[in-house]
Amino acid sequence: MQSNSVQSYEHLAPSRAVKIRQRFVPFVVMAVVLLLIPFFDPSRTMYSLTAAMGINIVFALSYNMLLGRGGLLSFGHAVYFGLGGYAALHAMNAIDAGNSAFWSNYPVFMLPVVGFAIGALAGAVIGWPSCKRSGVPFAMISLGVAELVAAAGYMFGSIFGGEMGVTGDRMVGPQAFGLSMGPVEDVYWFIAFWTFVGTLGIYAFTRTPLGKMSEATRDNPERVQFVGYDPNRVRYLVFIFAGAFAGLAGGMSAVNYEIFTPESLSLVPSGLVLLMAYIGGIRYFTGPIMGAILLTYMQSMLSDYSEAWLLYLGLLFIAIVMYAPGGVAGMVFGLLEIFRHGGAREMLIRRVQQAVGVALAFTGLVILIEVAVRWSNGYGEVFEPFGLHLGIDTPLSWILILGFFGAGFVTLRLARNNEEGHA
Amino acid sequence: METIVFSLLNGVIYGLLLFMLSSGLTLIFSMMGVLNFAHASFYMLGAYFAYSIAGVTNFWIALILAPVLVGLVGAAVEKWGLRSVHANGHVAELLFTFGLAYLIDEVVKIIWGRNAVDYRVPELLDFPMFELFGAQYPAYRVFILLVSVGMLAALWFILNRTRAGLIIQAALTHPHMVGHLGHNVPRIFMSVFGAGCALAGLAGVIGGNYLVTDPAMAVQMGPIVFVVVVVGGLGSLTGAFLAAMLLGLMQTFAVGIDASFADIFGWLGLSATSELGGITIASLAPMIPFLMLVLILMVRPRGLMGDREL
Numbered sequence: 001m002q003s004n005s006v007q008s009y010e011h012l013a014p015s016r017a018v019k020i021r022q023r024f025v026p027f028v029v030m031a032v033v034l035l036l037i038p039f040f041d042p043s044r045t046m047y048s049l050t051a052a053m054g055i056n057i058v059f060a061l062s063y064n065m066l067l068g069r070g071g072l073l074s075f076g077h078a079v080y081f082g083l084g085g086y087a088a089l090h091a092m093n094a095i096d097a098g099n100s101a102f103w104s105n106y107p108v109f110m111l112p113v114v115g116f117a118i119g120a121l122a123g124a125v126i127g128w129p130s131c132k133r134s135g136v137p138f139a140m141i142s143l144g145v146a147e148l149v150a151a152a153g154y155m156f157g158s159i160f161g162g163e164m165g166v167t168g169d170r171m172v173g174p175q176a177f178g179l180s181m182g183p184v185e186d187v188y189w190f191i192a193f194w195t196f197v198g199t200l201g202i203y204a205f206t207r208t209p210l211g212k213m214s215e216a217t218r219d220n221p222e223r224v225q226f227v228g229y230d231p232n233r234v235r236y237l238v239f240i241f242a243g244a245f246a247g248l249a250g251g252m253s254a255v256n257y258e259i260f261t262p263e264s265l266s267l268v269p270s271g272l273v274l275l276m277a278y279i280g281g282i283r284y285f286t287g288p289i290m291g292a293i294l295l296t297y298m299q300s301m302l303s304d305y306s307e308a309w310l311l312y313l314g315l316l317f318i319a320i321v322m323y324a325p326g327g328v329a330g331m332v333f334g335l336l337e338i339f340r341h342g343g344a345r346e347m348l349i350r351r352v353q354q355a356v357g358v359a360l361a362f363t364g365l366v367i368l369i370e371v372a373v374r375w376s377n378g379y380g381e382v383f384e385p386f387g388l389h390l391g392i393d394t395p396l397s398w399i400l401i402l403g404f405f406g407a408g409f410v411t412l413r414l415a416r417n418n419e420e421g422h423a
Numbered sequence: 424m425e426t427i428v429f430s431l432l433n434g435v436i437y438g439l440l441l442f443m444l445s446s447g448l449t450l451i452f453s454m455m456g457v458l459n460f461a462h463a464s465f466y467m468l469g470a471y472f473a474y475s476i477a478g479v480t481n482f483w484i485a486l487i488l489a490p491v492l493v494g495l496v497g498a499a500v501e502k503w504g505l506r507s508v509h510a511n512g513h514v515a516e517l518l519f520t521f522g523l524a525y526l527i528d529e530v531v532k533i534i535w536g537r538n539a540v541d542y543r544v545p546e547l548l549d550f551p552m553f554e555l556f557g558a559q560y561p562a563y564r565v566f567i568l569l570v571s572v573g574m575l576a577a578l579w580f581i582l583n584r585t586r587a588g589l590i591i592q593a594a595l596t597h598p599h600m601v602g603h604l605g606h607n608v609p610r611i612f613m614s615v616f617g618a619g620c621a622l623a624g625l626a627g628v629i630g631g632n633y634l635v636t637d638p639a640m641a642v643q644m645g646p647i648v649f650v651v652v653v654v655g656g657l658g659s660l661t662g663a664f665l666a667a668m669l670l671g672l673m674q675t676f677a678v679g680i681d682a683s684f685a686d687i688f689g690w691l692g693l694s695a696t697s698e699l700g701g702i703t704i705a706s707l708a709p710m711i712p713f714l715m716l717v718l719i720l721m722v723r724p725r726g727l728m729g730d731r732e733l
Contacts, residue, residue, distance in 0.1 A: 136513065139517070278518060318522040
């Protein structure tokens, strides 16, 4: 009987072509995109936007090492981001002071390494008690720890700088790669380099035996125990690495903004990184990247257009949780799948129908929210898209709102009926 | 003596408010496994509804109507939101309520503005009840005490002495069996969720004018409510009551203590001018709940009175 159980698994392994396409090409594309961006001569705003995106990409990816890959829901991931960032800032100030031989020869370019080390250290200390539990208890412990660390941040002024935070100057110390770190172009190369290194590092981590075991622990901790691993130990090690990469992102942020405040340790940024990872799609490696890009864009651009951008963010998040648990990445890859397998025209039509329905209902919602926000401000301002005058007491606004809602609802209903008809 | 009596009274009132807030969450959490992040948002809704209703009519109508409205909103959220997420597991449910908390916060800001609203104690109760050690004690606090105790008794009676309570208790531990016996379990879940939110709303109605009614009240209360539920233990209202009282008293007493670390650990050579020595016990008060949360989860994961582990 033994001959049956011993099989050759070689044919199950991905072929060389698949390996290159799935593991090598995406990183080449990423590197090329990062190298090409400066040649389009971006404005200062675009540079600061890309810098924020790069930081958030690494931060969201490190968060997804916990949530997506390890099944650990954390409400306090900004703690490691913040501690790493603070460490990098203090190191920056040590470079500036130039009192020790080590720091005066340390280039600012390499500061994310300091963030990485301190993030790992913080993960090792805080993770020790919290990783003994998983699931909801783990989430609650992370919440409590985040509140405690944030409160301590306001308490110890000499380390965290109180309400004002700690500031630094990045144009100090020896230069690396001939970058003075002064102009935004220099900072761009710094951010691009570390975004690439961070992404590559986190991807490499998922390919290690530990990365694989972390996925196994997420799916079936009991079985992991039978195979001979300790799930708590796996979680603990993953937690340390997630903290380390969050610290790396914190180090990038420290150099980019030259300031850190205790606010950065609190629940607010921790919640935001959760939204980024989940909206992007936690089951895909590229999901958090998409989420980070989308949310950073919304944060800086949409907040100029509408004060209610947090409301839109909440709506987007709830819509994703309810109707598209795969996130943005899930939708993108789902569409690609439809295109790849021909003969799925009906599927495509249905998707288009759904998209139209969602767009119609969303338009109604936008009008409602924008009209309401302007009424709430009480400055007598009125929502005027395309030359229309939409006040809270204009009948036209309510006709439009209800009309769009109704049309969207009917379209979605039709799409659903078609689906049931085919099923 | 004076400080102790006042801290005791205020601590008990704060603890009762906390319990009113968390009793609903304990029921929801034990029965459905949903740790409702938006629970404190329903507390905030209660306060704002009461403010609006009291503006049109009076406080007493608001006291009845606002919790009912909040309960209806809660039931609607369960029916059209939470129920469809349920298939995706507890983490998805937790995330749904997390997003809902964001949403309610923003909607409240749009409707009632970003600043605190002037939600006042009704005139009928706006007088000093008695005098203690030369300081006056407001009647409204006694009113909070009475309403909380009344609610506590009603909740105990419903859960332990009525048929509905029997079914709810059974559904806490054996939802499938209850379903097999012919009860509509989703509807039980919806009613419990609604009732839990209504209790949070009631806490908002009587707590909103005692504390402050502003858009930040949900964020302030939210994590503390979790602490009560976790420390109290799954499935135990008695545990939640104990935890709420413990937290209320500890926080109120800590605020009243003026000592600093240097006073306590001075014998270890800690000077009052150093950073660590300068920290007072009073400034540690907001940290106490979270310290308790982390400690309980590590040392005794089932909480004080819980019947099973989280």
